[in-house]
Amino acid sequence: MSDNPxxxxxxxxxxxxxxxxxxxxxxxxxxxxMTALGLxxxxxxxxxxxxxxxxxxxxxHTERHLGLVGDNFTGADPSERLPGHISIxxxxxxxxxxxxxxxxxxxxxxxxxxxxxxAHNGHITNAYTIKEQLVEKGAIxxxxxxxxxxxHLIARAQGGEFxxxxxxxxxxxDGGYAFVGMTKDGLFGARDxxxxxxxxxxRLGDSYVLASETCAFDMIDAEFIREVAPGExxxxxxxxxxxxxAFPNAxxxxxxxxFVYFARPxxxxxxxxxxxxxxxxxxxxxxxxPADIDVVIPVPDxxxxxxxxxxxxxxxxxxxxxxxxxxxxxxxxxxTQAIRDMGVKLKHSANRAMIEGKRVLLVDDSIVRGTTxxxxxxxxxxxxxxxxxxxxxxxxxxxxDHYGIDMPTKEKLIAANYNLDAMTEMLEVDSLGFLSVEGxxxxxxxxxxxxxxxxxxxxxxxxxxxxxxxxxxxxxxxxNQLSFLIEVA
Numbered sequence: 001m002s003d004n005p006x007x008x009x010x011x012x013x014x015x016x017x018x019x020x021x022x023x024x025x026x027x028x029x030x031x032x033x034m035t036a037l038g039l040x041x042x043x044x045x046x047x048x049x050x051x052x053x054x055x056x057x058x059x060x061h062t063e064r065h066l067g068l069v070g071d072n073f074t075g076a077d078p079s080e081r082l083p084g085h086i087s088i089x090x091x092x093x094x095x096x097x098x099x100x101x102x103x104x105x106x107x108x109x110x111x112x113x114x115x116x117x118x119a120h121n122g123h124i125t126n127a128y129t130i131k132e133q134l135v136e137k138g139a140i141x142x143x144x145x146x147x148x149x150x151x152h153l154i155a156r157a158q159g160g161e162f163x164x165x166x167x168x169x170x171x172x173x174d175g176g177y178a179f180v181g182m183t184k185d186g187l188f189g190a191r192d193x194x195x196x197x198x199x200x201x202x203r204l205g206d207s208y209v210l211a212s213e214t215c216a217f218d219m220i221d222a223e224f225i226r227e228v229a230p231g232e233x234x235x236x237x238x239x240x241x242x243x244x245x246a247f248p249n250a251x252x253x254x255x256x257x258x259f260v261y262f263a264r265p266x267x268x269x270x271x272x273x274x275x276x277x278x279x280x281x282x283x284x285x286x287x288x289x290p291a292d293i294d295v296v297i298p299v300p301d302x303x304x305x306x307x308x309x310x311x312x313x314x315x316x317x318x319x320x321x322x323x324x325x326x327x328x329x330x331x332x333x334x335x336t337q338a339i340r341d342m343g344v345k346l347k348h349s350a351n352r353a354m355i356e357g358k359r360v361l362l363v364d365d366s367i368v369r370g371t372t373x374x375x376x377x378x379x380x381x382x383x384x385x386x387x388x389x390x391x392x393x394x395x396x397x398x399x400x401d402h403y404g405i406d407m408p409t410k411e412k413l414i415a416a417n418y419n420l421d422a423m424t425e426m427l428e429v430d431s432l433g434f435l436s437v438e439g440x441x442x443x444x445x446x447x448x449x450x451x452x453x454x455x456x457x458x459x460x461x462x463x464x465x466x467x468x469x470x471x472x473x474x475x476x477x478x479x480n481q482l483s484f485l486i487e488v489a
Contacts, residue, residue, distance in 0.1 A: 019262060019404045020105075020121040021045035021091040022199070023216055024180040026187040026236045027207035030079040031087035032061075034204070034220050039069045039089045041219035042212055044264055045121070046093035049104040053117035054084035057184050060115045064104040088182045088210075090119035093406060103145045106182070111155050113162050114184055120147040121212055122177030122197040123404040126470035130172065149173065163235055166190070167246045170233070174467050176255065176403030176457070178228075180210050186237030193247035194466045195230030195254050196403050196457050198269065201241070208236045213267040224268070253466050256456040257405060259444060260394045261302055261365045272444060275305050280443035281393045281435055282309025282363060289433025290314065291361055291389045295354065297321035299364035299376060306393035307363035321354040321383075322376070348376060356384030366394040367423075367434075368407065370414040374427050381428075390429045395437045395461040402469050407460070437461050 021042030025031050032054040039050055050072060051064035061082040065072035069091065090105035106119040124130075127146035134152050135141070141148055153169035162183060170179070176196030181188035189210045191199045202209040204222040211217060214224050228234055231250025235242045255262075258269045265275040285306065296318050298307035311318035325347050360380055367373055373390065380388050396415030401407040410416045414423055415434075424432040437458065441448040446456075459465045 019045055019197070019406075020093055021212045021216075022088070022119045022121050022178060022180040022210070023090075023212070024086075024088040024119075024182065024187045024189065024210040025204070025207055026086050026209075027238075028087075028204065029085055030077065031085050032078040032082035034207075034209075035087040035089040036069060036073040036078045037219050038209070038211055038216040039073070039091050041216040041264075042091050043069055045212060045262065046091035049092040049101075050090065051092075051104050051106055051119075052078060052082055052087060052089040053106040053108055053119075053182060054079070054082040054087040055115070055117075055182060055184050056084040057086075059084075060108060060117065060184070062106065062108050062117065064101060064106075066101060066104065086182055086184075086187055088117055088119050088180045088187070090121075090180075103143045105145070105147060106180075107143065107145065107147055107151060109151050109155070111151075113165070116151070116154070116162075116181060116183055118147060118151055118179060118181045120145075120150070120177060120179050121199075121404060122192065123175050123402060124149060124173045124177060125175035125402055125467060125472070126173060127175075128471040129474065150179070163188075163233070163242075163244060167233055167244060170246055174470065176467070178212065186235055188233065188235055189228050190233045190246065191228045191230055192467075193231040193250045194457065195227075195250070195252050196466065197255065198258060198263075199228040201225045201228060201234065208241060210234075210236075213263055213269070215264045215267045218266070227270075251466075253455050253457045255403065256440065256458045257401075257460065260440075262405075265305055270444075277444050278305035278365075278393065279309035279312075281440065282306030282311075283313040284309075284439040284443050285363070285391055285393055285433065285435045286310045286313035288436055288439055289391055289431075291391075291431055291433075292359065293361040293387070293389060294358040295319050295321065296361050296363060297354065297380075299362055299373075300324040300348070302365040303363045303393065306365065310361070310363050310391065310393075319351070319354040321351045321360065321380070323349050323351050325349070348379065350379050350383035352383045355380055357386055359387040359389070360385045361389040361391060363391045363393060365392070366397060367392045367414060367427075368397055369412055370423065370427055377428050387430045388428075389431045389433075390427055391432075392434045394435055395440060396434050397460050399460050399463045401460055402465065402472060403457070403467075405460075 023038035025034050035052050049066045050069045053062040106117040108117045124146040127149050130149050154165050157165035157168040159165045177192045178197040178199035179190040202217040202222040209222045230252050231247030233244040233246050259277045263274045267274050296311035298304040398416040438448045
């Protein structure tokens with residue numbers, strides 16, 4: 001990402017950036033082609049880079065690119081370039097530093113046990129610490145990805161079978177992660193001990209599939225079987241599926257942001273329809289923060305289901321008062337400051353006929369920094385709105401993420417530094433409201449922290465992190481220099 005002020009950065013600058021998406025398939029002649037289709041369905045989880053690895057049991061083939069899946073794996077059949085019956089793939093959104101080809105996944109290494117490719121969604125919260133220890137012992141890293149830390153641990157692990165080495169390695173790391181790996185013999189999948197990052201198992205005929213979301217199964221007409229359990233490792237080969245328990249005391253605490261923002265609306269997460277949950281968020285938001293308004297307008301696209309629920313609960317019209325341009329890339333050359341200041345209009349434009357003279361209520365999935373929200377409010381006012389009210393379909397984000405979400409530091413989170421009145425003034429709205437944490441759990445059909453229901457990973461709202469944050473704490477306590485750059489996937 002350029003630091004040149006003439007290069008316009010994504011106008012959704014205060015939106016939480018997507019994580020990454022992983023996909024794997026075993027037992028399909030054109031495995032790489034199926035992987036490309038799966039990654040296309042998961043494109044929303046990462047748009048900076050993509051990669052596919054495949055093997056026919058003797059040779060490994062990898063291809064990694066910057067940019068979108070459709071820009072790099074279309075045209076000729078990917079299986080012609082990447083032959084084999086086993087394949088894994090990755091969509092990337094980095095959360096630190098610059099995206100460069102050496103960090104694009106899957107990462108491939110020749111280990112003494114044979115070739116191994118690995119793709120990863122999440123963040124290892126002790127990656128800095130482990131990397132320093134490994135480098136002191138002579139390890140040489142080829143990337144700044146925390147994923148490579150796991151490969152080094154596998155290479156050094158003791159054990160007979162590869163699965164033993166793999167389990168040994170992931171027991172040394174902490175954080176939220178979903179791994180999809182591949183040897184010449186089979187496919188591996190692993191999920192962290194709290195199930196923070198998602199990973200699912202599907203079947204297509206006699207083939208097995210791993211993916212971050214069910215929408216990837218829908219793309220290739222695969223059948224959803226089950227989720228990989230928290231702390232579970234699965235091995236898929238010619239003998240079928242074997243399950244191993246890497247963390248016997250695993251506890252289910254999936255990331256709540258899959259429902260708020262990350263997952264595609266047509267996906268099923270934790271047995272729940274994401275679309276239905278988001279509609280219920282809007283319904284509960286209307287109950288908690290009603291307003292005297294004429295029309296409900298979503299901030300596209302992620303605010304749409306909640307806005308529908310809000311409008312239905314309030315009994316007022318739902319209208320597409322903001323039109324999104326889907327053909328704008330991440331950067332845009334702007335020759336003058338005046339044009340740069342109009343940046344939000346590159347992606348969003350006001351539908352004046354639905355706005356002028358009306359009391360408008362905007363619904364978005366969340367508010368992070370508040371900068372883009374303010375620009376959208378000004379755009380709605382310029383289109384003739386009589387009043388502008390703003391609602392967030394998630395609770396106030398007061399704490400940063402450390403499990404693979406690209407989120408600002410606490411100092412840059414608007415809700416962490418200002419009260420409701422101050423935020424209302426900063427966003428220049430007539431009223432502002434957030435969904436409560438209790439309301440969010442209600443929308444998912446759960447009771448907040450009830451003993452008989454799962455507790456989600458909701459640290460962004462509550463500050464309750466489920467795992468140790470070793471690297472962060474070392475830095476805060478003024479420990480070792482943590483001199484290595486680690487990018488997370």
